[in-house]
Amino acid sequence: MNDFINLEAFKSLYNSDPIYIFDTNIYLDLLRFSKKASEKLIYKYKDLQQNIWVPNQVNVEFQKNISIVESQRITNAKKAIMEAKKSINTCNESIMKQLNFFIRYKFDNIQEIVSKVTTDLHTLKETIEDYNEVNVISQSSGFLDKQDINDFFNSVYNLSENQEFPIIKLYNIYKNGDIRYKYKIPPGYMDDPRNNSDAKKEGVSIFGDLVLWNEILDYGKENSRPIIFITSDVKEDWFLLKNGKPIAPRAELLREFSEITNGNEICILTSEKFIEYIGEVSQFDNALILAEMQKEDFADIAIGNNKDIIREKMIDWINCRDHVYLVPFNVEINKVTDIEDLTMVIQDVAVDVRDDVYYRVTFQATAELVGAYYDENIKRFTLNDQRESFRFNITISFKRERVTDFVSNDIFRKDIVDIEIESGEFERCILEEVELESKRGTFIKPNDNDYDIYNYMMSIWDKYNKENKMERAEALVYIDAANYFNYPLLEINRGFTLVQNRATKIELSLNEIDALALKRFADIGFQISGNSCFFDDKKYTLGEAYPLPESMKQCFPEGGKELQVDFTYEIVRIEDKYVQIKGKTTLPKGTKLIINFASKELMYRASSQVNVLDNGRFISEVFMKGSNQENNSIPDGWYTLEIIVPITSVQPESVQVAFGRKGKNLIGKYVSYDKIMGNIVGLAETIEIQK
Structure with a gap:
């Protein structure tokens, strides 16, 4: 097996009353996701509660780690508070550095300004400290409460019938595991420091996944119902990886389960794939959860599509909020008039999931900033076009509105809104000497x-x-x-x-x-x-x-989302004069097509842009030799017919989702790969036209 089961197979499995087994990390992720996302997940899991079975090993690891994960999220929140206070101190130092000019020359009322800055920043710091006391130290209000998650887990665990393995069986699992891990037999061998330098487990704890797997095998022997096992542990000892991403469960696991259980069925899925599928089959609102899981891809697309708007927003932010003094020009300027030659590389993405999805993106950038000085006294510019190069970090925020029709292929609206610049730090540089790194290279x-x-x-x-x-x-x-x-x-x-x-x-x-x-x-x-x-x-x-x-690098289809591209068509003669192309395709409704009809010898070329209709049908315009329908019939002869699918990025959103990023889900004889455009689709055939 080289991919996950497809959606249709999952629907069949879903309707066969399966048993759901969640790995420990699925329950612990409820502490890591936003409060709203976790509440939605628990709501859905409760629908499945009667069919959930919790192995003893999952209970052991959950009880061991729940407080640790909670502590981590509190630590992260406290770190954010600390960084915010640090930023206030930095801001104070920066402002005082600029005000020092007025202090040195004893400008009137400057001490009042200094006092107000100090007081206001101190008040802001106290506000943040109060927020820390109320919302972070006491409850971490952005997350679901630990007790709520613990109560949900216990309610599911108490419904599960299981027994702790006796010590002799555990000993045999450890002994067998030592051999399995030596030869990298899944699962669990990536928790062994001998196989993975990043592994942090020690002693017999490295065999936790193997103990869990043995519990699943035993359960499968005693129960004939199919099993769906879900985990967010996407290492190679559970999944086949391609370009670092899981594309299928390890075949050895499926084979071992089948042999041990005399042919019973197990489906192994990542948490992301499970949420996607469960949303499809049960009309579960999975949009917000998937937004958290896929935030990097959404942000990358948004930044690329809105670069000019972001540039204008940066200019407004620098000028309108008097941040111009954060930009260290060599001469005094009080206005930035343009930003040229802007290159942006995303460094970090945070997502806030509410009714809509709010993104906060930090990127490194280089650009040439054009500065000027406007003298308010004489109402004109005394300095223009002061150009200097800068390297800078910018944090922006924006919103992507959610489509509320429960159609998973159209989760978010295409455009983003409410783009705002939140912060920026600038330093002078020589553009030609700066290297910015991203997944696209240098x-x-x-x-x-x-x-x-x-x-x-x-x-x-x-x-x-x-x-x-x-x-x-x-x-x-x-x-x-x-x-x-x-x-x-x-x-x-x-x-x-x-x-x-x-x-x-x-x-x-x-x-x-x-x-x-x-x-x-x-x-x-x-x-x-x-x-x-x-x-x-x-x-x-x-x-x-x-x-x-x-x-x-060529992206491979998402498991279960492969789209086999095929075309059939017929040449329709109209009044023995004109030609029309009618056909069917496996491409989804709404797909844009370009149909070219040409003959080099007859010096004829025509083109028709069409959309795929219901049931995959498409119909071209009527092709004729000129605009006069009375006497401009298509001559007999040989013609080239081309059916071209424009690149994924210009297709409707629902079609883009079906195609996958850069058309990665498209397969078949009409599909070829281009390093820039990704998978492209085209048919080209020679046909004869005769009366």
Whole structure:
């Protein structure tokens, strides 16, 4: 088995009165989620309560860890309070540093300002301390109370019939576990420090998962009902991982369960997959819970789609709230008029789940800020276009409204609202020397040498383009520049692309630039071998490419969400003059399609944009040779028919969800992979038109 069961299989299992077994971490996660999310989960779990069985090992670990987890969340809350108070102290120091100018020259009433700043900040600190006393130390009101979770767990556990393993059986499990862990037989071996340097368990506690598994095996032998086991422990000793993410339960576990229980059925799911499926089959409101689990993806999409708005918000925040003095220009300015060449890399995402979903995102960025000084006395600018480069940390917040029609494929509205800048810290820098890291790779700005490469390549283009076809000319320009600068080809391409992208406002990391370069070099005739390449039987230095970034690695379908793409179509002749394409597809309703109909020999090309209708039907416009319907019939001959699916990001939201990010759920003969666009779909066939 190389994936999770699909939704239809889960529906069948759900309707067969299964037994639900939750790993300890599922119960402990109720202390980690927001209060509203945990309340919704408990509400749903209570619906399943009569079918939940709690192994003794889960009870042991829950009782052992519940106070520890509660302590951790209180510690995190106290740390946030401490950081808030620290920020107030930093703010006070920063303000006093600026006010020192007025103190030094004994401006009138300056001591009143100093006193007010000190008093107001002290009051703010006291307010935070009071909040700490009432909401953090006493109850941590943002979380569900520990006693509520403990009561729920005990109510479920008391309904479960189980017995603690006798010591001799535990001893045999430990002894057997030592052998299993040596050969990495699941589950549990990743809790052994011999197999995982990050493992923190010691002694026989490393065998906790194996004890739990043996309890599940024994329960399966004595009961014929199917079992659904849910865990948020997504290490490799429970799941098959791809790119660090679980894609299926370990086949060894399924096989062992089947053999021990004489063919009984078990389904092993991650907590995220279970919540997704249970929401589908029972119309359970899973949107807020999934928002917490998937917050990074939502934030990444939101920031990318709203970069220009965020830039304008930053300018307003700096100016309107008089934060301009936080930006350390070399000269005195009191207004920022523009932010140019902005690059943002997300560092942290926090989510606050209420009726809607509120995000708080911190990112690192570089940009060139344009400052000015406006003199209120003479009502004009006395300094304009003071440009300086900065590296900075910015925290923003925004809201994503939830769709309330209980359709899981449309959980949130496409647009975000209420974008606000919360805080910012700035330091001067040289843009060309700053590297920002993200999952997309390393981002840098072009330097003078990159401009030299770009200008040289542009200056020699006409020379090669006059004598060669375009692709060969491009290859020869790269070779010429590599020889001229004595750089590897990849380094030449980086310099050229960084400058070109700056002009077109495209942001690519060095990793993405290299990945695209390797593909392009192959397309224009280079034969690549390791760090070298060949062109016209001559060897050239290619150079070492940056690693392929996570964002460009091919994503594989989510288990149970594979979408097999297929098309059938017919050519309909209308009045023996015109042509219309009618067909069916497995793509979901609402999918945008582009249907191209062309003949190079007949110098004819037409295009029709359509949406997939009910039952997968699609119908093109009527194709004709010109606009006059009376005498512009389609000539007989050979034509090329193309059916193209535009990239995932331009599809309706429900279609985007079905496709998966960058079309990862799409499979079949019409699907191909592109490192930039992800999975793309296209049909191209030659057809004959005759009366």
